[in-house]
Amino acid sequence: MDAEGVMADNNCESAIQLAYTAYGGNLKAVQIVLAFPSxxxxxNAAKRLKNTADKNVVWRRSxxxxxxxxxxIYTGAxxxxxxxxxxxxNSSAKPKAEKFHTAMQTDRGVYFFMGRQSERAVTS
Structure with a gap:
């Protein structure tokens, strides 16, 4: 997955690839989630891959x-x-693609932010 060593250089601990299809196969997505110690x-890894993920990350192109x-390709820390x-x-799903893409990236990011918040929760 780490074609140029960007993840290793930044101490990546683990990674997973998920594949999705939507709109009858007219839209396809691959999401890669990587865990780091800090x-x-x-x-740092996200900055290095911001405009080069297509070349520096090996993902399931099929x-x-x-x-x-x-x-x-969207990247974010x-x-x-x-x-x-x-x-x-493809052309039939193109009108929905950008909104779907943004929602998918944001949804995963919010999951990690919310998980972080629950660590700080105080219960009585």
Whole structure:
């Protein structure tokens, strides 16, 4: 998964790839979630991959369309995790693709932020 050693250089502890399809297969997505020992490690890795994830991360390309009308990669650091979301869509799903992509990336990020908040919860 770490074609150029970016994750190893930033102490990545583990990673997982998930594949999704939507709208009858007209939209396909791959999401990679990586865990780091610190938030600064996650942020540094995300910065290094911001515009180069397509070249520096080996991901399951068979889970994306070979040709597509919409194709983008989002990266982001969330607490001690980095999320990379790749979405491709053919012309029939293109109108929905960007909104779907943003929601998918945001949803995973919020999950890590909310998990962090629950660690601080005080109960009586």
């Amino acid at each position: 938030s600064s490690d996650a942020r 889970s994306a369309h070979r040709s597509y009308s919409y194709g983008k 969330y607490v001690k995790h980095m999320v990379i979301t790749i979405v491709t869509a």
